[in-house]
Amino acid sequence: RKEVxxxxxxxxxxxxxxxAFNCTYSNSASQSFFWYRQDCRKEPKLLMSVYSSGNxxxxxxxxxxxxxxxxxxxxxxxxxxxSATYLCVLTNFGNEKLTFGTGTRLTIIP
Amino acid sequence: xxQVTQNPRYLIxxxxxxxTVTCSxxxxxxxxxxxxxxxxxxxxxxxxxxxxxxxxxxxxPEGYKVSRKExxxxxxxxxxxxxxxxxxxxxxxxxxxxxxxxxxxxFFGPGTRLTVL
Numbered sequence: 001r002k003e004v005x006x007x008x009x010x011x012x013x014x015x016x017x018x019x020a021f022n023c024t025y026s027n028s029a030s031q032s033f034f035w036y037r038q039d040c041r042k043e044p045k046l047l048m049s050v051y052s053s054g055n056x057x058x059x060x061x062x063x064x065x066x067x068x069x070x071x072x073x074x075x076x077x078x079x080x081x082x083s084a085t086y087l088c089v090l091t092n093f094g095n096e097k098l099t100f101g102t103g104t105r106l107t108i109i110p
Numbered sequence: 111x112x113q114v115t116q117n118p119r120y121l122i123x124x125x126x127x128x129x130t131v132t133c134s135x136x137x138x139x140x141x142x143x144x145x146x147x148x149x150x151x152x153x154x155x156x157x158x159x160x161x162x163x164x165x166x167x168x169x170x171p172e173g174y175k176v177s178r179k180e181x182x183x184x185x186x187x188x189x190x191x192x193x194x195x196x197x198x199x200x201x202x203x204x205x206x207x208x209x210x211x212x213x214x215x216x217f218f219g220p221g222t223r224l225t226v227l
Contacts, residue, residue: 043200
């Protein structure tokens with residue numbers, strides 16, 4: 001089983017809709033979690049960290065479910081500029097390495 | 111402007127011809143790393159460095175070398191490139207003490223697209 005798994009998509013969503021996708025992880029010792037955004041042929045950029053209590057940043061909400069070992073990203077009122085690939089990233093306790101998921105591709109349709 | 115730079119951005123080479131991809135950051139970050147990105151496999155870590163003169167293998171180090179002689183630079187060396195090293199390569203850096211790495215944002219360079227014929 002892969003350490004991090006994401007549905008590759010693509011998710012084609014109309015502008016203004018709400019979209020959510022999950023990322024599952026296999027190692028229960030995973031410590032920290034992040035969502036990165038990657039535009040086509042560009043470098044990844046941090047979108048938000050994911051805290052145990054859940055966190056929100058404008059239209060974006062990230063949640064962590066340790067019992068079921070997944071994290072989620074919810075995007076409300078989607079914009080055309082939200083079209084990108086969203087990467088789930090985690091690190092394990094005592095490990096200086098980051099593990100990336102393969103990403104979920106999102107396209108917002110006008 | 112705070113940034114991570116990589117050179118070259120695009121490179122086409124032939125099997126066996128040694129090459130170096132440079133990476134430099136101007137944020138005084140301790141942690142630097144190299145990743146390769148391949149379709150369906152995502153980003154995989156090649157090597158990382160927690161500070162000057164300290165480097166460690168990532169998940170896919172075979173065929174690569176790195177050095178960290180200065181804090182700002184972290185070159186990636188392919189001594190004898192092969193076609194299976196054709197990929198998109200990213201350098202990244204992160205600040206703060208190593209023990210806080212897990213909370214720190216990774217800043218990525220713009221990427222180097224390498225083709226080995």
